[in-house]
């Protein structure tokens with residue numbers, strides 16, 4: 251694979267070349283008080299954090315419904331965020347022409363809700379800190395399917411000694427690489443993160459579900475912060491699926507439900523199905539939950555199981571079609587009962 | 588809702604108006620019998636069924652749900668039932684992960700197959716009845 255060896259300074263120079271032009275912005279991470287969060291740079295890049303030990307929200311959440319063609323964006327985000335961007339492109343929620351998506355190797359993250367302040371923003375240091383204190387890593391990161399920066403238009407990969415390389419995957423990526431003062435050379439060495447993780451198919455039952463979700467207050471924060479739950483007119487807005495008043499009393503009498511809030515299974519299972527092919531397993535839902543419910547376990551588990559059915563992986567390639575929107579005539583013969 | 592006597596399962600079915608629903612009408616005019624607690628809902632095409640409907644029906648009291656359409660290749664809208672097949676395959680996989688397989692079924696029943704319609708839903712009904720009353724024997 252051909253790529254360019256870079257360091258923070260070379261990347262900063264290249265990003266500044268880009269951002270100095272009118273209507274061109276860089277989207278990445280940066281120090282925000284004592285934590286590191288997402289940040290937009292509009293005219294100068296000074297203290298970009300290439301790696302971010304904190305996870306609060308999935309960065310793709312800010313880029314729903316971006317159709318403007320006047321503004322050019324370079325984004326340097328984690329693989330799960332770039333994958334969510336790619337799914338949103340497939341769902342026609344983003345016009346990708348002017349956006350260069352660069353995924354960076356991810357050392358794993360800690361929850362912004364609980365983390366200590368002032369963690370380092372260097373790849374190897376984050377990884378070391380995470381190894382020392384295993385409890386700190388989020389569940390979603392411990393079982394992350396793909397931490398390698400192999401998605402989008404270009405990827406930044408980290409060598410075992412901490413050196414960094416950038417590889418172009420598309421023409422847009424090559425255009426960005428042209429801004430970096432380095433020669434393209436063939437790379438054959440090793441990286442810190444070698445391969446993706448395989449997990450066992452997820453199995454559970456309704457009793458476990460009820461135990462795990464017994465504290466759920468149906469605030470729907472998990473839906474609101476999910477990057478791929480993009481519908482303007484969600485089923486659960488309004489009273490059709492989660493009724494109130496008389497309709498609710500009737501439903502209670504009809505179904506015999508005694509536990510409130512009513513409709514937890516309906517809400518979570520329908521959402522689980524609806525995002526099954528697009529969920530990237532980022533864990534933003536769990537991060538948003540005020541009740542600390544292990545939501546990601548279910549959503550990531552179900553989505554991986556359902557994606558495997560079609561040998562699909564959300565966000566792997568923008569040219570793939572979401573499985574529910576296409577079909578083969580000769581498949582799934584045993585689905586019929 | 589909590590009587591100890593034998594309980595009849597309730598089944599909700601979504602039937603395509605070009606095939607299965609016609610088959611159910613034909614079964615009616617031939618005076619064939621099928622369990623009373625099967626409620627058939629007519630949909631314009633089996634792919635009209637968002638799996639959300641199925642999930643809603645299950646958690647609002649139905650013991651089983653079936654979705655039924657024309658045989659693959661025979662869809663009135665040419666390819667609707669191929670989408671249904673993918674969606675239902677995934678939905679069934681999800682119910683399997685929740686250890687609830689058997690609650691959701693997919694049938695292919697053409698307008699001429701009244702007998703097949705009766706057989707399929709009676710089988711489903713019997714299975715669910717056994718399951719529902721399994722723990723209640725003594």
Ligand code: SF4
Pocket residue numbers: 308475476477478479525528529530531532533534535536546549550
């Ligand atoms: S369901 Fe949860 S883990 Fe999946 S993409 Fe949405 S926020 Fe991320």
Ligand code: SF4
Pocket residue numbers: 465466467468469470471472473535538539540541542543545
């Ligand atoms: S964010 Fe948590 S409490 Fe709120 S609806 Fe989701 S699971 Fe329930």
